[in-house]
Amino acid sequence: MSWINRVRNAIPFIAKKETADTLWHKCPGCGQMVFTKEWEENQSVCPKCDHHGRIGPADRFRQIFDEGSFRLLPTPQVREDPLKFRDTKKYADRIKAARAATGDHDALITAFGTLNKVPVVIGVQNFAYMGGSMGVAVGAAFVQGVQEAITHKCPYVIFTAAGGARMQEGILSLMQMPRATVAIRKLHDAGLPYIVVLTDPTTGGVTASYAMLGDVQIAEPNALIGFAGQRVIENTIREKLPEGFQRAEYLLAHGMIDMVVHRRDLRETLGQVIDYLCHKRAA
Template structure:
């Protein structure tokens, strides 16, 4: 070992991963370096350009529900590998890896609580879990969320984030689209609001089903929302797509959604919507 290596190893230098990688974050939009704690305290919104980063279920619940008012809801179990699917890895191995890296057992998690003392059930799709993909477990969780809302006469608020249906479950994943549609119809029959908040990204079969069937359609700023990818669309129609195509603001301008709401104002806006849609009907 050289004298330089001996001196370097004896000095109390912190490993690089313990400093830059954990204390700072580079914004994906403006590419500015942000102090990580500041970013997290700001609900993963860039304090420089207002870019909305992706956040998980627990962070959403803590930001939206009244303090100490909420609880995680269990979802019915689903068969994990019905098709014995394998590509470069076994599907069961992919699920195990996703579960080891995430807090909850699948991509959609429900919780029940209050927002400004009004009952609500919130479901959150987490893109960090296999791209938020829709499989049988997600379908079960969605149905369970609507049933919990009906049982408590509450609104069901769903935050979507997904790349589409889960390919490893084939046709069984696509069957979750009509299942979710039937569950939404039960919400409507019960006279309860189904509110959708589209977050970045919401694409594929999720967009083609429950993501666009809300009584009120909200989106976070800059969220990517669409069915097919932009490159596929351009190659199909052989035209250049307009600037901002498939972004939340473009969809609002063209009547596809009702409003774009900043993450910091989401709780207040949802409270107003719940209050309005669940207000007692006037007696004739």
Template sequence: MTWLEKVRNKITFIVKRETPDNLWHRCPGCKTMIFNKEYEENLSVCPKCGYHGRIGSRARFDFLFDEGDYSVLPPPVVAEDPLKFRDTKRYADRLKAARTKSGENDALLNAQGLFGGRQTIIGVQDFSFMGGSMGLAVGSAFVAGIRAAIRHQSPYIIFTAAGGARMQEGILSLMQMPRTTAAIAELKEAGLPYIVVLTDPTTGGVTASYAMLGDIQIAEPGALIGFAGQRVIESTIREKLPDGFQRAEYLLEHGMIDMVVPRSELRNRLISLMDYLLPVSEPA
């Protein structure tokens, strides 16, 4: 071994030992290495290319609510593992692992607080919890969020992120599609706004139900939005799909959504929309 190789190995050993594993984040878009602190302060958006990373429900609530002050609504109690499902693992074990990792009960969390000075209910799906998949717990949480909004005469804003229905709950997960659609009808009958923010990715049964029924449809830049996957569609129609198909910008261009808003501008845009949809009446 040469002197140069000895020095190089020694330096590598020192760097490996003294550099924390979570100090850097590699942007999936431009592959730039970013300090994690800088990345988190920028709302998990790459400062170089604008790639929007996935974030959890608590991080969104902290950013959205006035002064970061909110209260989380208790998750509804539902039947767990109703089909006693098992694949390579028991469904009960998968749930336990997801809860331990995330600290949350399931993939959809609702919170209530002041948002632009107005009482608002916001729901957020977390893709890190079993792919944000929709089962009994997600459907029940969505309905609970809608009914809380009706009780408080406030808007309901949902941030979607899902791979679709939760296969371990079979037909029970698919039944959440008409169930959540009926809940939206209750909100509209009450004359309250329902705003959807589509985040990466929003697919499957979630897209086929409550994700595309908003009074206003907003998406974050670059978000994947669709029902079936691109490869499935291509194999079905036997044609090559255009570049950017199922991305937020493509959907905006073809009239599927109303706007694409960067995360840094999202809070102010939502507040402006709510002021338009629910104007405060002047005192007599």
């Protein structure tokens, strides 16, 4: 960068111009360039190939809840870095970097609000936060969401997006699997619906626990859903896996999920499912 550009950029009253990086978004699905504004107005779905981009809790809450109806649940306080873990970086430094990049306290954020004027608790995993990995904080947030749903006698909806358990917390991360399972049982004992929306990607220990225990299993189009990776499975069984294996449409065809729903229709579909389940259980 020349000294003229450095001086110009340092002057506070000169407005920053939009650049190609801010005007355009490259679709991960088809590789086409899409206007960023068009991408955002289309709920982060490519208008050319229908690829569903990954979105975080803020966008998801805005799309699903009634406008202005929701409040974030307070962040559960847990012990951070219980193992004092370090790989190429300190775990504590990775947490700080993830919080700075996403603005979220951890990978699962929960909120209480209304959907079509019906009370509902929604949890959203953010893949941008350390791959949406499941640690003690995620387990605590999940249980908190269940308890809030029981308190308000309303459904609990979870949007999953994860690479699995968080290795930096060792066995403590794996303990969140049975912990979440017990919480779901309490929700069922209270006669309340538990709905799972599987987004890209949902893998590992999350798939092996609360992601596959919903009363209704919904997935976004072409979402990657599975436990182990395709290459690991192929190397284990010495077989070539079918085309589209572990994608939402393949799982729907083989009975593992109930429906695949486009993002533009997700709010309406959830409203219908919640209305049906709540009326059925009340009856």
